[in-house]
Amino acid sequence: MKKNVLFILFVVGSLGITTYMNAQTAPKKKKKKKTENKVNADSLAAARAADSLAAIAAATPPPPPAEEENPFADLVSNDTGFANDFALDTSKPVDGYYKQTNLRGAKPFAFPKENKNNIKFYKRIWREIDLTDSSNKIFAMPGETLMQLIMDAIKYKKLIAYQDEGFKKQLTYDKVLKIFTDSSIVPIFDSISGEQTGSKTVFNDFNADSVTKFEIKEDIYFDKTRGRVITQVIGLSPVRRLKSSAGEVLGEQHPFWLYYPQCRNLFAAREVIDPQRDIYNESYDDMFVQRRFKSRIVKESNPADLRIRDKYPSDEARQKKESDRIEREIQNYKRNLWKY
Secondary structure, three states: OHHHHHHHHHHHHHHHHHHHHHHHHHHHHHHHHHHHHHHHHHHHHHHHHHHHHHHHHHHOOOOOOOOOOOOOHHHHOOOOOHHHHOOOOOOOOOOOOOOOOOOOOOOOOOOOOOOHHHEEEEEEEEEEEEOOOHHHHHHEEOOEEHHHHHHHHHHOOOOOEEOOOOOOOEEOHHHHHHHHOOEEEEEEEOOOOOOEEEEEEEEOOOOHHHOOEEEEEEEEEEEOOOOEEEEEEEEEEEEEEEEOOOOOEEEEEOOOEEEHHHHHHHHHOOEEEEHHHOEEEEEHHHHHHOOOOOOEEEEEOOOOOOOHHHHOOOOHHHHHHHHHHHHHHHHHHHHOOOOO
């Protein structure tokens, strides 16, 4: 009897446990079903959204191709950082470390102020610079001649031309141009008969290349304060050959004179270049002051005011000998100045 009662209790307990377990598991299955339904709804909505975006993309034209990326964009941007560390260098390139290709605005160095009481005057001489000599071709480079520079300066009133070497009477540009202008007589023919009916005078244009010589006037003196012999250019003049209608040379003419101290501002601002002699970054003023030219003495101060060719006309060998004698005398004076 007791065993039957125990068996009945065991069966009742088992049924209770089973019922409780079923009650606990049933809600979980229902929740899982809701989650699955929600996932299916989200997938459907995502698919519909993707279809809508595809339709919009098909109706919209494609954007233009992007511009090529600038590899230096970070160097020119206004953002802070590396771009602000330096600015674009816009300085003019120079072919050489020390070379200055433009002397515009340069000023000549000032000569020392001499005290007349400390100067012992020695001699005044006149020299001729032959531009046909290869040593002086720097003054007559094609397209950049010293004569053309002087004429332009007189035209624009940057230089004063004087009629005489004493620098007393000034000349205008028109008068200077008239002196240089050659004229020729041209016959006039009848257009029908071909016979000459008259003639007219035709003036040729000025050609700077027609000047093949310059003459300089310079003083040589001894400065007791500095203890040295000074050679200073005082005047400068072009030399023009006078020719007859047949082309025969009749003589030479000095159309005008320039006071050299007035030329220094102009000459110092104009560069001369001679690659064969390695001359760079030098001005016309440097060429004259440093005496970087080849010249020949054509006159020395004398009571009769005669030139060497006036003393020895038609004798070029004797003229050259006299010029060399004066040059040698000047060099001996400089050398023997401090000889005891």
